[in-house]
Amino acid sequence: MASGDRKMVPAAPGEHGTVPPVFEPRFQDTFEQLLRWRRDVRHFDPTPLDAGLVERILDAACLSPSVGNSQPWRFVSVEAPATRAAITANFERANADALAGYSGARAERYATLKLSGLRDAPTHLAVFCDESTEQGHGLGKATMPETLRYSAVLAVHTLWLAARSHGIGVGWVSILDPHAAARTLAVPEHWALVAYLCIGRPLSDSDTPELERLGWQDRTARCRQVLRR
Numbered sequence: 001m002a003s004g005d006r007k008m009v010p011a012a013p014g015e016h017g018t019v020p021p022v023f024e025p026r027f028q029d030t031f032e033q034l035l036r037w038r039r040d041v042r043h044f045d046p047t048p049l050d051a052g053l054v055e056r057i058l059d060a061a062c063l064s065p066s067v068g069n070s071q072p073w074r075f076v077s078v079e080a081p082a083t084r085a086a087i088t089a090n091f092e093r094a095n096a097d098a099l100a101g102y103s104g105a106r107a108e109r110y111a112t113l114k115l116s117g118l119r120d121a122p123t124h125l126a127v128f129c130d131e132s133t134e135q136g137h138g139l140g141k142a143t144m145p146e147t148l149r150y151s152a153v154l155a156v157h158t159l160w161l162a163a164r165s166h167g168i169g170v171g172w173v174s175i176l177d178p179h180a181a182a183r184t185l186a187v188p189e190h191w192a193l194v195a196y197l198c199i200g201r202p203l204s205d206s207d208t209p210e211l212e213r214l215g216w217q218d219r220t221a222r223c224r225q226v227l228r229r
Helices: 025-037 051-061 081-100 104-112 147-165 178-185
Strands: 073-078 123-130 169-173 191-202
Touching: 025 147, 051 073, 051 147, 073 081, 073 147, 081 104, 081 178, 123 147, 123 178, 147 169, 147 191, 178 191
Parallel strands: none
Antiparallel strands: 073 123, 123 191, 169 191
8 A cells, every 4th residue: 555545544632632643644654764764873074063953852852751751861961072082082992892802804894893973973962861760759660670771762762863853963882881981971870871972963874774884784684573472
């Protein structure tokens, strides 16, 4: 069935009388394109982003779902050159350790990868999970406390999609010592680092992940596997 032939179901008023929007087939197709073009970016134009745009992207991230409506995400804008230099040094140490874990052709391939945009991205954003938050009153996390961090990850994903919708790229730097990064950023002890993000306009775009283009790892059909019980 072509997208224009999809049956539309009128929206019904919500519990409080508000009418939810109807997301038409054209929007659905565009949203799928957004998912395909949300790529991890490591090559940035260093031109600063408009502060209002960054705030809008953060506002979108805060619309994310969270366990017990706890909203445990905490954002740190990393701006001081000395602080950025310390984070970059952290990455370089962790990256050297990671390289030492490979051998042969895989080590050679790893050494050629550009794994961060720390030096070029105009905006650096650290995302933490406040694991002592009283918001949500503990609802939903008694048996799975890790859902607090999962909630912060959802905020990262929402931020990523919002950024991409504005033509902004995001790179997730995971090769870091998280405890050292937290000390560098002088955050409360009960905040756990979830993501360190480089944000800016990408120098080039592709709907194929860079690690796939460079031969590190292809996407596989196994990610779509559904077990039935």
